[in-house]
Amino acid sequence: MMNKKSYLLAIAAALLVTGGTVTPSHAAYDENLHTYTLDTVVVNADRTKNQFGDTITEQSYYRTGGDVKVITREEIDKRHYTDITEAIKRIPGVTFQNPGYRGGEYGYQFYNNGVSINGDTRVIILVDGRRVDNAASGRIDDYGGANGSKSTGVNLDQVTNMENIDKIEVIKGPGASAYGADATGGVINIITRKGGQKDQGSIDLATGSWKKHHYAINYSGSAGNDKSWHYFISANRDMSGNTKYKDSFTDSDGTLEGSKWKEDGVNLRVDKDFNDRQNLKIWYNHREGKDGYPIAVPNQKYMNEKDWTDIISRATIGGIYNPSDPSKTPLSISSLDSNTVYQLGSRLAGDTKNPGYHNLYSLDGNYGSYSRFRNNDYDIVYTFNKENGMESFVRYYYQSHWLTDRDKYQWYRNGGTKQAISDFKSAFPNGATGDQIRQWIKDNLAPFTGDKSALKQWIQDTGGYAGDPTHYYQEKNHGIQLQYAKSIGINDVIADFNYDTARAYTHSLSRSTGEWKSSYVKRKTYEGYVQDKIHLTDKWDLTPSLRYVKYSSFEDSNTGKVQGSGDSHAFTYALNTEYMFNDTVGAYLGVTKVYRPIKQGDYSTTDTAFNQPLKDEKGVAWTFGIHKDFSPRTTLAVHYDYTHMSNSIANLPVLDPDTGDFENAPVNAKENKQSFNVTLDHQFNDHVTLSASYSHMKDKWKSKDYWTLGPEYGYDKGDINTAINSLRPENHYALNLSYQNGGLYTGLLANWYTGCSDYAFTSHRFLVLDWNINYDITKDLNVYAVVGNLTNEAYETSYNSWNGKGSSAMPGRYFMIGTKYKF
Structure with a gap:
């Protein structure tokens, strides 16, 4: 029997022996950059990069250095990613905290899908350069600050569907400070598709394991006598039956009852090009789904x-x-x-x-417990000037995100x-x-859930399956953004102002009256930003920037203000530089002042352990990187970042000196976070490319005031650093290998995690392999297959002390086969 390493070596060898002739071409930092679409222009291979080796996109003029990866539409089509998580997990340093099932639970960090970049969950999610989080959101409650987590408050896979995506930019660290002073982990920018000159469409159909089905259609083109109107419309449906997983404790396969899901999406984008410098974009995004709610994977x-x-x-x-x-x-x-x-x-x-306590949650799944979401987003942008690749525009946006869950069980x-x-x-x-x-x-x-006949009778006797929700949440925000960009000699200056009004509604059904009651929390945000990208030479850019942000107090519709809150504001700065030493060696360096306000729902506003108000998070983040082209086909890149937070917030079991009891309380602390990536990109020949990487990250926390931590949380002699760092693997190795020859394309992605602590994981290491193959039968028709978790690995990406190790086991091996037709 072949072990997992043998699988990897055999597949790698099979790909490598099919190589072809060598033709000089630059090694790609990003996959499938032979040609790709930039706005309505097809970019050739020699124009995909700027002078610093960074991939060019519609919004790349914002970047001021840093480690950047871009996933193009070509890669999405060839690898047939069905969600954003699946697409960006190949990026070095990007990890996910998943509960083992699809939808997650609204408001609880450990039961939601989260993303971190180099170990930092302060990650900003954008669509076409605009933040999609809600400043008043209660999406993450008091548990959100536990163990230093700073969740984005956004479920990445619920933002938009893959048909709507043209590119995904992943920027590590605060290398694009235009996006916010709280983007210390980095930025994930989703760039949407725009219709081209030619009328065309596609239909994508796939089916596979666990009754998984994928249906997608899109159509795009242009209109008008001068073809200045462009349109893109897409729709999709994805669904699955109950997920299967590999159980670490018994080495057997299990079924996660109640984990079936169905999600739909519709997108429409209309553009009017008045001339080369002026454009109007109207974009609408609808996404909704009903996801099973099993909470935890049975042991x-x-x-x-x-x-x-x-x-x-x-x-x-x-x-x-x-x-x-x-x-x-x-x-x-x-x-x-x-x-x-x-x-x-x-x-x-x-x-x-x-x-085995968390096995009782299987009742929730069998009762049909669920979570639902429905998003409606509008974005209207009028670009009134374009200069040196920069855009001057005015934007109005509106978001309405509806979320609910129905958790039913009866013991x-x-x-x-x-x-x-x-x-x-x-x-x-x-x-x-x-x-x-x-x-x-x-x-x-309640009877054992494996006894289906007795369980069915029990559910009937106790009121039946989960019905309509008795509460739901709604997040609304709208705003206006004005940006002006101007080239003045060697200076590319961008000035930006954004005003946002956010509301987070809670709607509850009264048991006594049967009436719905509503309340909301409101917050306003004012942001001003200016940056100057100074082109000192053809090979040296220096970019200073300043940002001012003001957050209003949380205004509660019932009480007027949330207790303990008030207006908060800050001036922050960033200084970034990129420099090419010669044609083969380049580097970047940056420093950013970090500011993250206390957020409604994220944290309590009072430190219950010491009766002192919490302070906004503040700190400084440094990022450094260097890359070397050893040949036209081989590039080595190193990225390092260091974040020192003088005021960070963690939610921990702290000894209250007044009561003598341990209380789960938010506290201000000092935090030092370090991460390191090294990536090797190599093109063996015209057919085979390889990207290999290593990532390591480490936290060190220190209280600003002395505390004693609760012993039941398992911290080693009260040392928070032991627990924080053990909640993720110590080392992450990734290998991305692809082969293309004519109409055949195949890729293998290997993620190997080592140094996993017994504290949080069921194994010290695990290797996860994903493989795909795509074949063009004709220029308009292709067939494909995707296999996830090829070796049926038992693994987890998150930990919950209440539910124990292995309670968030990820899906086992699955496959999808499909076909895509272009017309």
């Missing part, structure tokens, strides 16, 4: 009727113990003696106290755990024998 070790009975009884009424045992150790229900009278102990919740037939304990004690005031306890549990607690 198959405990997925049997015997263990289920122990777990649910201990979680609902408490552990059963023998009164003659002074330790009060909970006993297994199946082992209870028929003649002995047993007593009821305390409830045991969480995997630490009750191993006890007649109500919740309090009622169950009360009823048990009433039935057995002096204790119960083993036979009595077993019968009571059988009659009153």
